[in-house]
Amino acid sequence: MEDIDAIAALQDPVRRRLYEYVVAQGREVGRNEAAEAAGVARTLAAHHLDRLTEAGLLESGSRRLTGRSGPGAGRPAKVYTRARAERAVSLPARDYRTAAELLAEAAEQAGLDAGLCAAARRRGEALRGAAAPCGGLEEAMAMLAARGYEPHLESAAGIQDAEGAKETAGEAAVVVRMRNCPFHAVAERFPPLVCGMNLALLEGLLGTDGPVRARMDARPGECCVVVENSKNNID
Amino acid sequence: MTASVHAAHLAQLNVATLLYPLDDPRMAPFVEMLDPVHAAADGAPGFVWRLVEEGAADATALRPAGEDVIVNLTVWETPEALWDFTYRSGHLEAMRRRREWFERHVEAHLVLWWVPAGHLPTVDEALERLADLRANGPSPRAFTFASSYTAAEAAQHLRTVPQGQP
Numbered sequence: 001m002e003d004i005d006a007i008a009a010l011q012d013p014v015r016r017r018l019y020e021y022v023v024a025q026g027r028e029v030g031r032n033e034a035a036e037a038a039g040v041a042r043t044l045a046a047h048h049l050d051r052l053t054e055a056g057l058l059e060s061g062s063r064r065l066t067g068r069s070g071p072g073a074g075r076p077a078k079v080y081t082r083a084r085a086e087r088a089v090s091l092p093a094r095d096y097r098t099a100a101e102l103l104a105e106a107a108e109q110a111g112l113d114a115g116l117c118a119a120a121r122r123r124g125e126a127l128r129g130a131a132a133p134c135g136g137l138e139e140a141m142a143m144l145a146a147r148g149y150e151p152h153l154e155s156a157a158g159i160q161d162a163e164g165a166k167e168t169a170g171e172a173a174v175v176v177r178m179r180n181c182p183f184h185a186v187a188e189r190f191p192p193l194v195c196g197m198n199l200a201l202l203e204g205l206l207g208t209d210g211p212v213r214a215r216m217d218a219r220p221g222e223c224c225v226v227v228e229n230s231k232n233n234i235d
Numbered sequence: 236m237t238a239s240v241h242a243a244h245l246a247q248l249n250v251a252t253l254l255y256p257l258d259d260p261r262m263a264p265f266v267e268m269l270d271p272v273h274a275a276a277d278g279a280p281g282f283v284w285r286l287v288e289e290g291a292a293d294a295t296a297l298r299p300a301g302e303d304v305i306v307n308l309t310v311w312e313t314p315e316a317l318w319d320f321t322y323r324s325g326h327l328e329a330m331r332r333r334r335e336w337f338e339r340h341v342e343a344h345l346v347l348w349w350v351p352a353g354h355l356p357t358v359d360e361a362l363e364r365l366a367d368l369r370a371n372g373p374s375p376r377a378f379t380f381a382s383s384y385t386a387a388e389a390a391q392h393l394r395t396v397p398q399g400q401p
Contacts (some may be wrong), residue, residue: 113331147326192331195322216328218328
C-alpha cells in the first residue's frame, strides 16, 4: 500500500483514536482493551484494528492473554502493535532522508562529531528560546512529546510500571524514557554520530544546568537518551 | 544450551589508535568506562567470548597491531546481539566520545567474520581478516555491519573460493 493510502486510513476518528492508543502503549494490545480506551464497542474496534493492520500501520498476532496454556486455556486473543515501517508523505515530493544520510556519511568519514554536536546544541537552545532551563520531568515530557519522542515515565530501577513506582518511590526515582527515535533511519546507520547529535540537541533544549538533565543510556528499541532529575536538585 | 543453537558464531575485531597513553589524564574517562562496559558485554544476551590478556581484566595492554593501537576481539551468537551491545548499551557512550580519545581511522577499523561455534579466533586470524577487508573490501569472509553477510553466504563462499586464494 502506498504511504498516502496508509495515512489516509487514519482519517476516521475512531480508527485514529485506536491507532494512537495502541502506539502509546509500546506493547501488544488486545481488542477489548483498545475498544475500552477508544470508547467504542468491541466489534467496531476489531473492525478498525484489522483495517489498520491491512493498511500496514499495525501488526497483529495472537496471544493467550490469560497467561495459561494447554487445554482449557481458551482461544488465543488477537493483539496489535505498531508496524515498524515508516510512513511519510511530502507534497510536493521532497527527499530529506537521502540528504540526511549523505550528510551523515560525509560527517562520519570526516570525523565531524564535535561540529555536529555543537550545531545540535545551538539548535536545541534556539528551540528553547529565552525560556529558563526545563523545570521538571513533567515539563520535559511535554517538550519531548511535541518533538515526537513519545516519552513515558519509568522507575529508575527499570521497572515498567511507572505509575506504581511514582507512588511508592517518589519523584527522584522516576526517569523519562522515550519510545521513539525521531532520527531512527540515520541513527541506525551512524549510531555514535547521530545519537551524539541527538543528546546534544536535547541538552540544548532542556538545558544542562537546570533541574533536569539528559544523559546517554542506550538500550534496544528506544531512544538512546534518558531524562532525569539533576543530582543537585534532589533534596 | 544456547551455544548449541547456532552452528556459526560471529567474530568481531576492532582496532583503535590512542591519542594519548592509557595512563594520561585525558584518557581517564575512557579507562573508567572499561570495567563497567566489559561487565556489560559479559552479561549481554548472545555474548560468547572476548579476548583477555592472561592475568588481566581485558586486552587493552596487548598491542598486536601497533604500540598505540588497542584491540578488541569478541565472539557473539548473532550480528543482532553484537549490534545491540555495541550501539544499544553503555558501550554507546564510549563510542559517542571516541573522537576525544582515538585517532580517526581512514581505513576500516572493524571487521566481522563467521567462525564455527566453539572456535575462539586468534589475534593473528583476526588481523588477517582486517587486512583482507582493507585490501579487498567487504566479502563473506571479512565484512562490516553495513555490508553484512549471513553464515550461509560465508559457507557458500568458502566452498567456491578455496582457502588461500584472495
